[in-house]
Amino acid sequence: MIAxxxxxxxxxxxxxxxxxxxxxxxxxxxxxxxLYNIQAAYSNFxxxxxxxxxVMVVIVPILTMRVIAEERRQKTDQLLYSLPITTxxxxxxxxxxxxxxxLIPMAVxxxxxxxxxxxxxxxxxxxxxxxxAFYIMGAALIALGMFISSLTDNQGLAAGxxxxxxxxxxxxxxxxxxxxxxxxxxxxxxxVLILILGAIIRYVxxxxxxxxxxxxxxIAAVAAFFYVDTAAFEGLLPRIMSALSLFDRFTVIVxxxxxxxxxxxxxxxxxxxxxxxxxxxEKRRYN
Amino acid sequence: MITVEHLxxxxxxxxxxxxxxxxxxxxxxxxxxxPNGAGKSTTMNIMTGCLSATEGHxxxxxxxxxxxxxxxxxxIGYLPEQPPLYLSETPKEYLRFVGQAKGLRGSELEEQIExxxxxxxxxxxxxxxxxxLSKGYKQRLGIAQALLGRPKVIILDEPTVGLDPxxxxxxxxxxxxxxxxxxxxxxxxxxxxxxxxxxxxxxxxHGQLIAFDKPENLEKRLLSPNEITLAAEAPEEEVxxxxxxxxxxxxxxxxxxxxxxxxxxxxxxxxxxAVSRALFLAFAxxxxxxxxxxxxxxxxxxxFIELTEQAPQEEPAGKEKEADEP
Numbered sequence: 181m182i183a184x185x186x187x188x189x190x191x192x193x194x195x196x197x198x199x200x201x202x203x204x205x206x207x208x209x210x211x212x213x214x215l216y217n218i219q220a221a222y223s224n225f226x227x228x229x230x231x232x233x234x235v236m237v238v239i240v241p242i243l244t245m246r247v248i249a250e251e252r253r254q255k256t257d258q259l260l261y262s263l264p265i266t267t268x269x270x271x272x273x274x275x276x277x278x279x280x281x282x283l284i285p286m287a288v289x290x291x292x293x294x295x296x297x298x299x300x301x302x303x304x305x306x307x308x309x310x311x312x313a314f315y316i317m318g319a320a321l322i323a324l325g326m327f328i329s330s331l332t333d334n335q336g337l338a339a340g341x342x343x344x345x346x347x348x349x350x351x352x353x354x355x356x357x358x359x360x361x362x363x364x365x366x367x368x369x370x371x372v373l374i375l376i377l378g379a380i381i382r383y384v385x386x387x388x389x390x391x392x393x394x395x396x397x398x399i400a401a402v403a404a405f406f407y408v409d410t411a412a413f414e415g416l417l418p419r420i421m422s423a424l425s426l427f428d429r430f431t432v433i434v435x436x437x438x439x440x441x442x443x444x445x446x447x448x449x450x451x452x453x454x455x456x457x458x459x460x461x462e463k464r465r466y467n
Numbered sequence: 468m469i470t471v472e473h474l475x476x477x478x479x480x481x482x483x484x485x486x487x488x489x490x491x492x493x494x495x496x497x498x499x500x501x502p503n504g505a506g507k508s509t510t511m512n513i514m515t516g517c518l519s520a521t522e523g524h525x526x527x528x529x530x531x532x533x534x535x536x537x538x539x540x541x542x543i544g545y546l547p548e549q550p551p552l553y554l555s556e557t558p559k560e561y562l563r564f565v566g567q568a569k570g571l572r573g574s575e576l577e578e579q580i581e582x583x584x585x586x587x588x589x590x591x592x593x594x595x596x597x598x599x600l601s602k603g604y605k606q607r608l609g610i611a612q613a614l615l616g617r618p619k620v621i622i623l624d625e626p627t628v629g630l631d632p633x634x635x636x637x638x639x640x641x642x643x644x645x646x647x648x649x650x651x652x653x654x655x656x657x658x659x660x661x662x663x664x665x666x667x668x669x670x671x672x673h674g675q676l677i678a679f680d681k682p683e684n685l686e687k688r689l690l691s692p693n694e695i696t697l698a699a700e701a702p703e704e705e706v707x708x709x710x711x712x713x714x715x716x717x718x719x720x721x722x723x724x725x726x727x728x729x730x731x732x733x734x735x736x737x738x739x740x741a742v743s744r745a746l747f748l749a750f751a752x753x754x755x756x757x758x759x760x761x762x763x764x765x766x767x768x769x770x771f772i773e774l775t776e777q778a779p780q781e782e783p784a785g786k787e788k789e790a791d792e793p
Contacts, residue, residue: 183567194555259551259612261517263568264540386479465519 184265184273188247192281201243202285208235209289217292223300225293225307226434229314233427236321237350241342243281244325245335247274248461252333261465271326271458278322286315306436313433313442317426320446321346323453330460331384353428356421363413367406370417374398384463468493468650469514469620474523476509476674483509485674487523493619496646498661499654500771501671507654508548510671511624514652515545527620541569544618548625550609554598558589558608561597562615569616583611587641603634610641621645623653627660639664658771670774677774685770694763695732695743701755703728709753713745727758 192198212228251257260270293307328345329338348355359365378395382388406413422428426449429442469491476484484506491497499507512518514525516532516539525532530539553561559580566576584590587607592600597608606626613621626642627635642664645651655661661668662682670678670685678685699706703721706728710719718733734742739762750757 183564186567187564190560191553191555254551254554255547255549256551256553258512258517258547258549259565262515262540262543262545262547263565264537264570265568266537465517 181265181269181273181276184260184270185276188274188277189280192277197243197246198281198284201239201281204235204239205232205285206288208232209285209292213292213296217296223296223302225296225302226310226436228292229310230431230434233314233317233430234350236318237346238343240318240321240325240346241328241339243278244322244329244342245339246329247278247326248330248457249333249335249338252464253335257461257464267458267461271454271461275323275326275454278326279319282315282318282322286311286318309438310434313430313438313446316443316446317430320426320449320453323450323457327453327457327460330457349425350427352421352425356418359417359421361415361418363406363410363416366413366416367402370402371399374402384460468528469652470524470526471510471514472524472526474510474513474525475521476506476513476518477521483674484513484520487671487674487676489669489676489679491620491650491652493650495650495666496642496664497650497652498665498668499652499671500656500658500661500668501654502656505671506674507656507671508624509674511545511622511652511654512547515543515622516540517545517547541616542619544613544616544621546606546609546613546621546623546626548628550605550612552597552605552608554596556597557594558584558597558600558611559593561608562611565612566615571616579615579617583614586614586644587611588637603630603637606630606634606638607641610638610645614645618649620650620652623651625654625656627655627657635660670771672774678770693734693736693739695734695739695746696729696759696761696763697732697746697757698724698727698729698759699750699755699757700727705753705755706730709749709755710746713742713749715742 209228209232212231213225216222216227216231217225248257251260290308290311293302293304293311296302297304324345325338325342328342329335331341332338359369374395377398378391381394382391385391426446429439429445432439433442471490472488474484474487475482487506487510499511501507509518513520514527514532516536519533525539527539527542530542532539553564556564562580562583563576566580571579581590584593587610589604589607589611592604597605600608610621610623610626613623623642627638630638639660642651642653646664646666653664665682668678668680668682668685669676699709701709703723706721707719710716710730710732715734715736716732717735718731720731722729732742732746736742743760743762746760747757
């Protein structure tokens with residue numbers, strides 16, 4: 181694992197990726213700090229982070245796009261499979277390298293509240309609480325990006341899908357207010373989601389029967405629930421959409437409540453996508 | 468050393484490897500021979516843990532590659548068909564990563580890196596970008612990578628493909644050299660290559676093992692020379708007449724050349740020299756000079772064509788192959 185970690189970290193500094201990621205994050209945060217803390221003279225650094233979370237939509241997929249896709253394209257994944265290291269070690273090594281890379285600009289950003297506190301009253305606990313939460317949220321997004329990168333051998337595609345997914349997640353709360361909240365609307369949306377899930381299973385496992393039957397069973401379950409308890413489906417879709425939002429939970433923390441459920445949510449997202457990445461890499465051995 | 472038992476690999480409906488079993492012993496150079504798409508790479512990928520098997524087992528020194536992958540993989544160095552290189556790095560950085568992943572640290576790591584670079588003769592390019600190296604160097608770097616950690620078995624998938632003749636000779640020499648301290652398994656679809664380097668040949672076609680023997684035994688066993696060509700200084704009728712007195716000739720083709728008659732003969736006698744002796748004496752009796760007489764020796768090419776052509780209709784069940792244990 182240490183070997184993979186070191187190797188990844190070095191290769192990021194060999195290429196432009198690490199610098200582009202750090203530069204964009206710092207530039208955007210700097211812009212935020214100028215707008216909120218200097219021009220508008222707010223003493224809350226949290227607002228800057230909230231503003232800065234938008235840039236994560238673009239820079240996280242750029243950071244993670246090559247992490248596994250490139251191994252596949254260059255066929256170096258064969259080397260990883262033949263070395264005496266496990267897939268879990270490969271994924272963890274790569275993930276830790278990404279976390280360290282993300283930590284570097286965050287360390288710089290951590291100085292801002294201290295600097296501002298020299299010129300006024302900054303409530304440091306919320307500032308640093310938010311910085312920590314921002315880091316963990318970023319870590320969750322990186323785990324998601326890594327999984328997307330493991331699905332394809334095309335970096336561009338990995339970045340595109342990553343941006344689309346994270347952008348959707350970013351706006352899911354505002355979108356959830358627009359979508360139909362009727363029971364039938366929710367059912368239709370659920371069916372569409374199940375079909376997308378089925379397509380992903382089909383793509384990852386190359387097993388048509390499995391994908392088909394999982395979709396059928398889930399759709400049947402939804403239909404049965406709808407028949408039994410129609411009322412439960414009222415407003416279900418908006419509820420799901422806002423529950424899935426990573427950014428919405430961060431807003432709660434920015435507003436001054438260090439919500440432990442949000443942290444637990446982020447950590448479970450991380451574990452979930454790391455697990456999926458391992459599975460996706462492991463699956464390659466089967467087809 | 469390596470035991471492969473009833474290995475089967477299916478991709479959907481397509482069976483790439485079908486019920487393959489063989490045993491590799493320590494200290495020899497083995498050649499995997501087969502036409503493209505015969506299942507060589509698939510077999511090697513499974514043996515090195517890069518691919519799962521649908522059925523069957525692979526054991527390296529008693530360690531199952533799927534159940535104890537770490538222990539088993541430590542014993543193997545593998546060069547896949549396309550050398551798995553990180554193009555933006557230098558050979559030294561690359562070898563350092565592979566060495567670390569194989570569990571080497573500190574001075575041991577540096578020592579082994581020097582050693583494998585020396586052996587594969589890439590020391591002079593160690594600090595250049597891999598992307599700028601020639602194909603021969605890349606291939607040698609791929610082999611160097613496989614050698615790190617001093618594995619007992621080196622598996623090379625088509626190591627000479629796409630190289631120029633001089634590079635091919637260099638790689639062959641390297642394989643021969645490796646064969647002194649390691650068990651080497653390499654695949655190829657070039658017969659002469661396997662013939663010159665290997666102690667043992669495994670011929671694979673349609674995902675099945677159709678022969679496993681020493682190169683010379685393969686020739687002896689499968690195609691003992693049964694063809695004689697000769698040139699006699701006499702008209703065709705006279706040659707026909709002489710030949711009619713020789714037993715056990717199954718086929719004769721005549722062609723008239725300037726000043727002599729050329730004949731191609733076939734026989735079903737195992738001891739070809741009995742026939743050539745009889746022919747010589749028959750012609751000598753009639754005082755007809757033989758200008759030329761040669762016994763056609765089979766080469767692997769013939770064996771290969773014969774074996775791979777008869778394979779599909781042979782036995783689809785895949786039982787009872789002509790697999791002689793060495």
